[in-house]
Amino acid sequence: MINDVRFSETAEQLQYSAIRASNRDDQNMISFSLGNPEQQFFPLKALQEAYEHVMQADQGQALQYSGTEGFEELRQYIVNERMTTAGVSTTKEEITLISGAQQGINLSAKLFVNKDDIIFCENPTFPGALNTFRQYHAKCIGIPTDKDGMIVDELERKLIQFPNAKMIYTIPDFHNPTGTVMSRERRKQLAKLGATYRIPIVEDSPYGDIVYDGERLPSVKSLDRDGWVVYLGSFSKILVPGLRTGWICATPDILSKFIMAKQNSDLQVSTLSQKLIIELTKRYSLKGHIHSLIKKYKERKEKMETSIKTYFPKDLDYTTPQGGFFFWIQLHADICTNTLLDEAIEHYHVTYVPGAPFYTEESPRNFLRLSFSSVQTDQIEEGMERLGRLLKKHFI
Amino acid sequence: MINDVRFSETAEQLQYSAIRASNRDDQNMISFSLGNPEQQFFPLKALQEAYEHVMQADQGQALQYSGTEGFEELRQYIVNERMTTAGVSTTKEEITLISGAQQGINLSAKLFVNKDDIIFCENPTFPGALNTFRQYHAKCIGIPTDKDGMIVDELERKLIQFPNAKMIYTIPDFHNPTGTVMSRERRKQLAKLGATYRIPIVEDSPYGDIVYDGERLPSVKSLDRDGWVVYLGSFSKILVPGLRTGWICATPDILSKFIMAKQNSDLQVSTLSQKLIIELTKRYSLKGHIHSLIKKYKERKEKMETSIKTYFPKDLDYTTPQGGFFFWIQLHADICTNTLLDEAIEHYHVTYVPGAPFYTEESPRNFLRLSFSSVQTDQIEEGMERLGRLLKKHFI
Numbered sequence: 001m002i003n004d005v006r007f008s009e010t011a012e013q014l015q016y017s018a019i020r021a022s023n024r025d026d027q028n029m030i031s032f033s034l035g036n037p038e039q040q041f042f043p044l045k046a047l048q049e050a051y052e053h054v055m056q057a058d059q060g061q062a063l064q065y066s067g068t069e070g071f072e073e074l075r076q077y078i079v080n081e082r083m084t085t086a087g088v089s090t091t092k093e094e095i096t097l098i099s100g101a102q103q104g105i106n107l108s109a110k111l112f113v114n115k116d117d118i119i120f121c122e123n124p125t126f127p128g129a130l131n132t133f134r135q136y137h138a139k140c141i142g143i144p145t146d147k148d149g150m151i152v153d154e155l156e157r158k159l160i161q162f163p164n165a166k167m168i169y170t171i172p173d174f175h176n177p178t179g180t181v182m183s184r185e186r187r188k189q190l191a192k193l194g195a196t197y198r199i200p201i202v203e204d205s206p207y208g209d210i211v212y213d214g215e216r217l218p219s220v221k222s223l224d225r226d227g228w229v230v231y232l233g234s235f236s237k238i239l240v241p242g243l244r245t246g247w248i249c250a251t252p253d254i255l256s257k258f259i260m261a262k263q264n265s266d267l268q269v270s271t272l273s274q275k276l277i278i279e280l281t282k283r284y285s286l287k288g289h290i291h292s293l294i295k296k297y298k299e300r301k302e303k304m305e306t307s308i309k310t311y312f313p314k315d316l317d318y319t320t321p322q323g324g325f326f327f328w329i330q331l332h333a334d335i336c337t338n339t340l341l342d343e344a345i346e347h348y349h350v351t352y353v354p355g356a357p358f359y360t361e362e363s364p365r366n367f368l369r370l371s372f373s374s375v376q377t378d379q380i381e382e383g384m385e386r387l388g389r390l391l392k393k394h395f396i
Numbered sequence: 397m398i399n400d401v402r403f404s405e406t407a408e409q410l411q412y413s414a415i416r417a418s419n420r421d422d423q424n425m426i427s428f429s430l431g432n433p434e435q436q437f438f439p440l441k442a443l444q445e446a447y448e449h450v451m452q453a454d455q456g457q458a459l460q461y462s463g464t465e466g467f468e469e470l471r472q473y474i475v476n477e478r479m480t481t482a483g484v485s486t487t488k489e490e491i492t493l494i495s496g497a498q499q500g501i502n503l504s505a506k507l508f509v510n511k512d513d514i515i516f517c518e519n520p521t522f523p524g525a526l527n528t529f530r531q532y533h534a535k536c537i538g539i540p541t542d543k544d545g546m547i548v549d550e551l552e553r554k555l556i557q558f559p560n561a562k563m564i565y566t567i568p569d570f571h572n573p574t575g576t577v578m579s580r581e582r583r584k585q586l587a588k589l590g591a592t593y594r595i596p597i598v599e600d601s602p603y604g605d606i607v608y609d610g611e612r613l614p615s616v617k618s619l620d621r622d623g624w625v626v627y628l629g630s631f632s633k634i635l636v637p638g639l640r641t642g643w644i645c646a647t648p649d650i651l652s653k654f655i656m657a658k659q660n661s662d663l664q665v666s667t668l669s670q671k672l673i674i675e676l677t678k679r680y681s682l683k684g685h686i687h688s689l690i691k692k693y694k695e696r697k698e699k700m701e702t703s704i705k706t707y708f709p710k711d712l713d714y715t716t717p718q719g720g721f722f723f724w725i726q727l728h729a730d731i732c733t734n735t736l737l738d739e740a741i742e743h744y745h746v747t748y749v750p751g752a753p754f755y756t757e758e759s760p761r762n763f764l765r766l767s768f769s770s771v772q773t774d775q776i777e778e779g780m781e782r783l784g785r786l787l788k789k790h791f792i
Contacts, residue, residue, distance in 0.1 A: 002623050004594055005650060006562060011507040014656035039456030047459070048451055055444055060435030063443070063636035099495065099640075103662040111407040132660050166402060198400055227398050240459035242667030244495075254401060260410035264528050266499040270666045271638030 009115075013135045017128060026349060030383030032370040033351045035176065035325045039374075041296055042240050043280070043289055050279035054272070062275040068263040070097030070247075074278050078247050081286065082233055085209055087222035090249055096259050097269045099244040101206050104232035105129050107248075107261045108167065108202045109136040118165035120158060122150045124358030124367070126176045129169055129204070141165075142360030147319065149175060149182030152189045159197045168194070168201045172220055173208040174324025177358050177369040181322055187220050194228030200254070206234045206246075207324035209290050212298045214322060227251030230258075235277060237325075238290050243273035297325070300372040303380045311388025313395040325373035328355075335394055336365040348386040405511075409531045413524060422745060426779030428766040429747045431572065431721045435770075437692055438636050439676070439685055446675035450668070458671040464659040466493030466643075469674050474643050477682065478629055481605055483618035486645055492655050493665045495640040497602050500628035501525045503644075503657045504563065504598045505532040514561035516554060518546045520754030520763070522572045525565055525600070537561075538756030543715065545571060545578030548585045555593045564590070564597045568616055569604040570720025573754050573765040577718055583616050590624030596650070602630045602642075603720035605686050608694045610718060623647030626654075631673060633721075634686050639669035693721070696768040699776045707784025709791040721769040724751075731790055732761040744782040 054062045069075070075092035083090050098104050105128065113119060115137040121129065123142020133140050141162070143155045149172055159165060170190065172182035182190070194201045203220045221231040227250070234246035248258050262268070280286070304327060305320055317330040331337065337354035344350050355367025372380055450458045465471070471488035479486050494500050501524065509515060511533040517525065519538020529536050537558070539551045545568060555561065566586065568578035578586070590597045599616045617627040623646070630642035644654050658664070676682070700723060701716055713726040727733065733750035740746050751763025766783075768776055 002594075002647065003649070005596065006508070006594075007653060008506065008508055008510050008513075008562075010510075011653050011657070014653060014660065016656055017659055034461075036461050039460045042456045042459050044451065044456060044459075051447055051451075055440065060438040060440060060636075063438050063440075063638035064435045065430075065432050065632075065637045099662040099666075102660075106661050110404065112402070112404055114404050114406075117404075128660075135657075135660055166404075198398075198402075200401065236461075240456075241461045242459035244662065244664070244666045251398065253399070257403060257407050257410060260412055261407070261531075263413055264410065264498075264524075264531055265502050265661065266495040266640065268640070270495075270640045270669055272669070273666055 009137065010135055013137065015131050017131065028349045029345070029351060030349065030375060030379050030386065031351045032372070032375060032383060033353045034374060035371045036374040037237050037241060038296070041293055043284065046280055046284040047240070047276060049283060050276050053279045053283070054275045058275070062272050064271060066268055066271045066274070068096070068268050069259050070269060071274050071278060074274050077278065077281050078233070081281070083249055085216060086205065086231065086233070087218035088231065088249060093252055094249050094255060096248050096255055096262065097274065098246050098248055098262060099266065099269050100236055100241070100246045101204055101232045101234040102128055103265070104246060104248050105169070105202070105204065106132050107258055107265070108169070108230060109133055109138060110261055111257050112167040112200050113138045114166070118162050119167045119169055120155055120165060121169040121360065122171065122175065123360050124177055124355065125169070125360070126171060126204070127357040130357070130360065140360040145175070145178060145180065147180055149180050149186055150190070152186045152193065155190070156193055159193060159199070165199060168199060169204065170201065170220065171204045173205045173216070174210065174321055174326070176207070176324070177326050177353070177355070178328045179319045179321030179324060179326045181217060184217050187217065188223050191220050191223035191229065194224060195226040199228065201229045202232065203229050204232045206237050209238050210294060210297060210325070211323040212294065212301060212321070221249060227254070230254060238293065239277065239286065243270065243276060245269050245273045245277060297373060300375065300377055300380055303377045304370065304372040304384065307381050307384030311385045313391055325371045327370040327372070329368050329370060331366040331368070331391065332395065333366050337368040338365065340390070340394065344387065344390055348390050350383045350386045352387070405533065406531055409533065411527050413527065424745045425741070425747060426745065426771060426775050426782065427747045428768065428771060428779060429749045430770060431767045432770040433633050433637060434692070437689055439680065442676055442680040443636070443672060445679065446672050449675045449679070450671045454671070458668050460667060462664055462667045462670070464492070464664050465655050466665060467670050467674060470670050473674065473677050474629070477677070479645055481612060482601065482627065482629070483614035484627065484645060489648055490645050490651060492644050492651055492658065493670065494642050494644055494658060495662065495665050496632055496637070496642045497600055497628045497630040498524055499661070500642060500644050501565070501598070501600065502528050503654055503661070504565070504626060505529050505534060506657055507653050508563040508596050509534045514558050515563045515565055516551055516561060517565040517756065518567065518571065519756050520573055520751065521565070521756070522567060522600070523753040526753070526756065536756040541571070541574060541576065543576055545576050545582055546586070548582045548589065551586070552589055555589060555595070561595060564595060565600065566597065566616065567600045569601045569612070570606065570717055570722070572603070572720070573722050573749070573751070574724045575715045575717030575720060575722045577613060580613050583613065584619050587616050587619035587625065590620060591622040595624065597625045598628065599625050600628045602633050605634050606690060606693060606721070607719040608690065608697060608717070617645060623650065626650060634689065635673065635682065639666065639672060641665050641669045641673060693769060696771065696773055696776060699773045700766065700768040700780065703777050703780030707781045709787055721767045723766040723768070725764050725766060727762040727764070727787070728791065729762055733764040734761065736786070736790065740783065740786055744786050746779045746782045748783070
């Protein structure tokens, strides 16, 4: 046993994910905590066919090393299909593959941030990003949000106040955890701020294609003429997460740094994952698949919404998401969702993610995030009824 | 176009891999540069069967998110089969999965090294490690090697001279690039130095199981009683690299830091990759497969050795590897293998990796690395004949 290992400063900053930790092993548990996609919705047959074609076609190349930036064919598909739905006209020279958007967040911090540098982000925001930024010893300054996403006027005030800030991190589409969409006007304004203040904007959009109401707004990247936006995309929510495949779209000068950093981190995305996605998209409409996903997730979203109305105390504040996987619920100011979670798990067999880890600094204790994506419709009603009973007990 | 992006200090350190860059697209080219395993040796049928079982059994779980440390079943297999061949008796609580050994190198530097800290390594050593260490702004001090690997007495002198050094990186088995094996005596001595000087030793052993002559020596990890050795293993050379799966074996206190850092980097290894390896090892003998790999690679190694004797100038110094994939050749002192490479590619359609990128500091220019692993036997003879002609031309 040794207890005098001298870890790096980075190692001392590391934390486990609050979301992953909130998941427990209990058959009777209904979990609203994980934002996993529903595995019953995975296109298993199409993936099986894709696998057979991969194996017939290339005799082992799919299991060999391959280039860090990823196969041309897959990058071209991303240009033609995925980036166009984000409103971006680009070329495969501006795309490189990564092992999911989390890796894009990590590499962004690595490339843009020195110790003690400032990163701006929405407050609240995705804890996986906050943990990563802290690991790089960045100072995260949270920008307040409203129903139209980040308040970009406030961001500009901070940009003026902190001219040495190094990066802006944003989730404009169906925000995690708030579920809100950044308005078109603010997107334009944000893209402009990048160029004006010469600061990279990392736009993280894993949920962008999962739209329930209205149409997807153009990405910030699509409104950026000068190349300050780095766009992170992922196949995790629209196809499957287990292949660990996402991408970065950025101007070539910036992209080449990402490619070097990716090579240094782990060489490349799984060759088999890439080949499977290439074959799948050749013989199967991912567009049609996403269309059917939207219908199925929308049903779950609506069940959660009606359950809030039926089972929860009447005067709660929450956002109904127009896309993505999350409801963000505000309880009475005197209720702590951290404390409440123990009771929820122990006596009601239901979990959620408490709001605190989503905040950059002092956090209100009375928020919680509910995810409906991986819970079946009848289980959503059952779980919400349980949670409603717990909440009502504390809302006297 | 923007040219005023303020990258981090880390980003300014990044370089492309010299090995990956030396690979060219030319049908007529014979490449001795890449240390890829031979894809004709991949067990495609067994992997096809494994895939079918995975898909029948779990209905999508293989494509879902999964825990950062990896499935228990796979970690138990690694304990039972892979770590025992390295002479290590351990438990699954001391194993976590990574996306190949390169990620283990990267995370090791992240966890143990602050800016300007010292890392000791063999000189020469694997450039993928050197690039990574430089990215973390570490100072790499190279320890000279001889036919028995790192000269550990010299390492101890440096440990006394630099008491604040943070990490030792070593490739004791069939070293890349020198092909040498660290002697049993030096392994014991090295393990002891870790405990005496309270410094982590990162033992990288991707080639350990590919033994041509004699038996595999016990790993440094197996000789370490106090937990200072972090062992990096990989399925890339003994199974396939395209699944991007390797592992770390370390004492739980250290391992938990690796798990957090892995989660922060990219959440987890591909779920499908893990499930495929689990199913494959259940119904297929990886031990038998490695046995047959050794026979096939040994044939290539012998062809390269006889070709050196037949086609190369007579008075060259080189090591015949007892395992692994590499010959390390020393040319006359006045020949620069960087300059020679252009001529080799242009006029002889043969490539190798020049020795310079393998060195920590000022490097001799007259070394080159030849890999026989992914070149067919008759092509080895042809390529060595070409290279021999080039060398003889310059050896007048």
